[in-house]
Amino acid sequence: MKRSLTVLLCALMLLTVFVGCGEEKPTRTVSGSLVFTEENFPKISATVYTVDTAINYTVAALGVDAETAKTLITVCDTTDECYVKLINKECDVVIAHEYGSVTEKALSTNALRFEATEIGRDALVFLTNGAQIVDDVTVEQLKSLWSGETADWKTLGTEESKELPVTLFTELPGTAVQNAFEHHIDVEVAASATKRPLKTEKGDFAADIYYDNRNGALGYALLSRSGNFSGGSIKPLKINSVEPTVANVRSGAYPFTINVNISIRISEPTLSNARILYNWMVSEQGKKCVVPLY
Secondary structure, eight states: OOOOOOOOOOOTTTTEOOOOOOOOOOOOSSSSSOOTTTTSSEEEEOOTTTTTHHHHHHHHHHHHOHHHHHHHHOSSSSSHHHHHHHHHOOEEEEEEEOOHHHHHHHHTOOOOOOEEEEEEEEEEEEEEEETTTOOEEEHHHHHHHHTTOOGGGGSOOOOTOOOBEEEEEEETTTTTTHHHHHOOSSOOOTOEEOOOOOOSSOOOGGGOOOOOOTTEEEEEEEEEHHHHTTTTSSOOOEEEBBOOOOOHHHHHHHHHHEEEEEETTTOTTTTHHHHHHHHHHHHTTTGGEEEEEO
16 A cells, blocks of 8 residues: 655745655665564654654654654754764664764764765854844854954944944754854854853754844854744844845855755664665655755
């Protein structure tokens, strides 16, 4: 019986739409056939951002319902926790945004490496107060703001601009948004920055963005979680005159993007269940489960 799963998401949610995966399932192609069951299915780790993707793949591979699929997936507190689990062999497949410094530190003492395939793309968006006059900065100006070299918005405004101190808000290490920030804004953040308390990426929508929209504030979020702030009290900054929109991320015009990947240990044997599942996930058949919008 042909099974299909359609999951409708908003355009910003990982810039991805999930569609029916078809009836072809991953099979062992060298030594007979492999039928996945709940008992032999590889352990998948995902984040709050990517758990729906993981559910979609699990439903397609096992033929179970979404609720059952969810019980087979580990949802990590942070993105890098997923990759550390992969390093420690506590899971077999990770579906998550790119990793950051927490994972890099773990890899520095371990010979293990990852094999990854991009299945989606997100973007790093910088947020400020809607009443603040500056709405467009260069990459170098942005780095200057975060390093503390530029400490007042007046420096980037007009002669008529009033003095307005910059108030910085930073995110938790190991989270997807912080990994994107570390990748693109390679500076030591000013000591005056307000750091997120030790919370996780789990939680309701409001908890996903650590940002106090006071006048003069500067923070950041992922496009998939920040929503559309155009014309509101929170203003997304243009970077090099390019707005952080879905269209600009699709086209590559917006500079601060981050991949969403499926990853396994590169050392996985050819006939391991994890390798078989991974190969199917990134195959043409498997990619029918996740269709990028760009």
